[in-house]
Amino acid sequence: MEKRRLILASASPRRREILADMGLRFQVLPACGEEKLETADPVEAVKSLALQKAREVADRTKEPALVIGSDTVVASGHKILGKPQDKEDAFRMLKELQGASHMVYTGVAVIDTVTGGLLVHFAEGTKVSMYPMTDAWIRSYIGTGEPMDKAGAYAIQGGCMPYIREIQGEYTTVVGFPAARFYQELLKMGVDLQKPEEEEYYEF
Numbered sequence: 001m002e003k004r005r006l007i008l009a010s011a012s013p014r015r016r017e018i019l020a021d022m023g024l025r026f027q028v029l030p031a032c033g034e035e036k037l038e039t040a041d042p043v044e045a046v047k048s049l050a051l052q053k054a055r056e057v058a059d060r061t062k063e064p065a066l067v068i069g070s071d072t073v074v075a076s077g078h079k080i081l082g083k084p085q086d087k088e089d090a091f092r093m094l095k096e097l098q099g100a101s102h103m104v105y106t107g108v109a110v111i112d113t114v115t116g117g118l119l120v121h122f123a124e125g126t127k128v129s130m131y132p133m134t135d136a137w138i139r140s141y142i143g144t145g146e147p148m149d150k151a152g153a154y155a156i157q158g159g160c161m162p163y164i165r166e167i168q169g170e171y172t173t174v175v176g177f178p179a180a181r182f183y184q185e186l187l188k189m190g191v192d193l194q195k196p197e198e199e200e201y202y203e204f
């Protein structure tokens with residue numbers, strides 16, 4: 001048994017919030033490199049991008065830790081939608097997604113800095129169906145600025161909420177971090193993240 005800290009390799013406030021809501025104690029150390037999208041397959045893409053983020057931070061971490069990297073994309077037909085480049089890009093994305101169904105994939109990679117090994121590596125997918133949107137609504141939503149740092153140019157947890165018809169799969173996968181799948185995968189590896197003690201180290 002050795003003690004390890006939990007480090008979230010992400011600048012995303014959503015991911016931070018989800019981990020905190022689960023009652024976990026962790027540090028935040030965002031990856032600063034530009035990750036490279038190496039495949040057109042969305043599942044492989046989010047797994048690879050999550051791993052690149054975890055690897056970059058794990059390489060900089062001197063202490064025993066479990067480093068969590070994560071990445072989210074939207075897949076519509078054969079297209080992968082990341083964050084919009086500008087307002088027109090956001091408009092094109094929402095035009096494509098409205099009145100239809102798409103998939104949101106979030107990949108997670110957990111690296112153990114003690115062994116350098118990959119403890120957990122998976123992608124979770126959730127299907128999202130949207131009600132139709134008018135061009136005027138899309139423009140006013142983009143005007144709020146909210147879509148600009150979100151994959152697929154929308155936030156299910158924010159202003160896009162009134163247009164979400166149905167989801168199939170974990171809600172948190174869409175927001176950026178599949179909480180239950182992450183917890184269950186670590187449980188399988190012998191790490192229980194919801195232990196009662198009020199301390200910041202996890203043993204396994």
Ligand SMILES: Cc1cn([C@H]2C[C@H](O)[C@@H](COP(=O)(O)OP(=O)(O)OP(=O)(O)O)O2)c(=O)[nH]c1=O
Pocket residue numbers: 009010011012014015030031053070071072073074083104149150151152154155156157174175176
């Ligand atoms: C579809 C959707 C995405 N998102 C967010 C989740 C992710 O934060 C973001 C996709 O960008 P990512 O590149 O996955 O993550 P990030 O740049 O925000 O953070 P980091 O790379 O440091 O980990 O889109 C929502 O918040 N709500 C949604 O409904």
